[in-house]
Amino acid sequence: MTQTAIVGGTLVDVRTGKTTANTTVLTDGERIAEVGPADRVRAPAGAKEVDARGGWLIPGLTDMHAHVRSPGLLPVYLAFGVTTVRDPGGSLTRSVLLRRDVAEGRRIGPRMFIAGPILDGIPPLWPEMTLLVDTVERAEAAVRFLAAQEVDFIKVYNSVPERSLDAIVRTAHKLKLRVTGHVPRSLTMTRAIEIGMDGLEHVRVTGREMLSPEEAAKLDYLPVRRREAMLWERFDLSSPKFTALVERIAKKSVFLDPTFVVDAAPVRTDEERERAERMDGLPDWIAETIRPARAARDAADPNRVMEQPQDVMELGRSGLRKRQQFIRMCAEAGVRLVTGTDFTGLGDDLPGRGVQQELGYLVECGLTPLAALRASTITAAAALGKEREMGAIERGKLADILVLDKDPLAEVRNIAAIRAVVHGGRATTPAELLAAPPPEPETPYAR
Incomplete structure (x- = not known):
């Protein structure tokens, strides 16, 4: 097995916020074997050594809302510190096989947790990647089918009827699957929670929850x-x-x-948009991959969901600020927040870098850098049902570790200063991950 020694860094305990200088982490295979003072924990003979002196050690980050539509971009997630992604909607067969390719080492990329197609009622917003659940019978059958295909969770969407949502949640929970997604437009967020949804994607409070029936019906x-x-x-x-x-x-x-990243994109100024999408210093192959993918996505979107009408542009900007206030209220109440970007479903930032942007938005909401970091590490692991496996730098957990050149607790954007990425015990650098597009595996399905 591959052994790696990450030597002499300052360990950040994301549970407590405690930092421990001059720490060494040993990995054996894909797991952490030992964590302790550098003068006590010694690298075994033959281990690859990563010099972390003068740096900080944090767990790898998680994108909890990443539509993986360009497999060639998977290494880019790692280069920007994202070692785990949750894909909440796409081609079932492609998702299953990509997950297998990454798990078995045929592709370089983050760990993948997949939903396959989304579940929606009539009208479905994205019919090409939807299973129709307009009846209870179809809802139950869809969940059983997806469970048989070994998806990791279930994603529901805007038009799911109340009785179908109830059937989805009951069936999924019997099969040990969690349910996340949009609050259906015919329901309230409170009702979706009462039915048993485990997660909520985006900040989508319906008018019927807060306004008069007459206003809600109009909006x-x-x-x-x-x-x-x-x-x-x-x-x-x-x-x-x-x-x-x-x-x-x-x-x-x-x-x-x-997912502030995706809600902020339509209301950005031209200057903000240019800055967010900048690819200065990155290899040409990344832009050559991303730009056609974005163009194809936009051309296939009859709903124009990323276009902000000009007559409500300022309302959109003030609404984003109010959503941030809402998230601050949630954080103060102890709501479990996670980090997602909607790349490349709707988000326009680079894979991986969008999570760094999302962490910045959370701090703007009033979270401390530590609280924001927890959202992308231990809380994300809990949302995946993998808190015993990942999310912290602890003995026995998966060895997904970032070595940073700057203190992430002093300024959350210091997470961008990545010296090394250790993923499943294998160490590399952002420059190595971005140097060239990864070779395609021999299997034709992934092309």
Whole structure:
């Protein structure tokens, strides 16, 4: 087995925030074998040594909302510190086989947790990657089918009827699968939580939860960008209804994935957009892969979900700020937050780098850098049901570790200063991961 010694770094305990200088981490195969003072923990003969002196050691990051549509970009996630991704919707066969390729070492990339196709009612927003669950019978059958295909979780979408959602959750939980997704537009977030959803993607509070029936009827089924701008203009975060909602999310231990990266993209100024999408210093092959993928995505989107109508642009920006206030309320109440980007479903940042941006948004909400880091490590691991396997630098856990040149607890954006990436016990550098596009495996399905 491969052995690696990460020598002399300052260990960040993401549970407590405690830092321990001059720490060495030994890995044996894909797991952490020992963690301790560098003068006590010695590298065995033949182990690969990673010099972490003067640096900081944190667990690898997690993108909890990453639509993996360009397999060639998987190493880019690692280069930007993301060692685990959760794919909440796409081709079932491709997702299953990509996950297997990565797990068996045929592809370099982050660990993958997959949902396969999303479950939606009528009308489905993305029919080409949807299983229709407009009846209870179809809902139960869809979950059983996906479980047989060994997906890791279930993703629900906008038009799922209430009875179908109840059937999905009951069936999934019997089969030991968690359910996350959008709050169906015909329901409230509170009702979705009561039915038993384990996670919520995006910050999608419906009008029927907070407004009069007349106002909600006018707004809840508008196109997403107009709808969200107009809803959040009307929402009163100081109202008892919002207080009760936050308390309910916390009490039910629901995982909330705000995906600020994707909500911020449509309301950016031209300067902000150019800065976010900049690829300065990166190899040409990355831009040559990403730009056609974005163009194909946009051309295939009849819903224009990333276009912010100009007449509600300012409302969209103020709505984003109110959503950040809502997330601050959630954090203060103990809601379990995770980090997701929606790349390349809707997000426009680079794979992996979007998680760094999302951490910055969480700090803007009022979270400390440590609290933001937890969202992408130990809390993400808990949301995946893998808290015993990953999310912290501890003996026996998977050896997914970043060596940073700057202190992430002083400034969360220091997470971008990556010296080395250890993934499954194998050490590499961002430069090595980005040097050239990875070779395609012989299997034709992945092309």
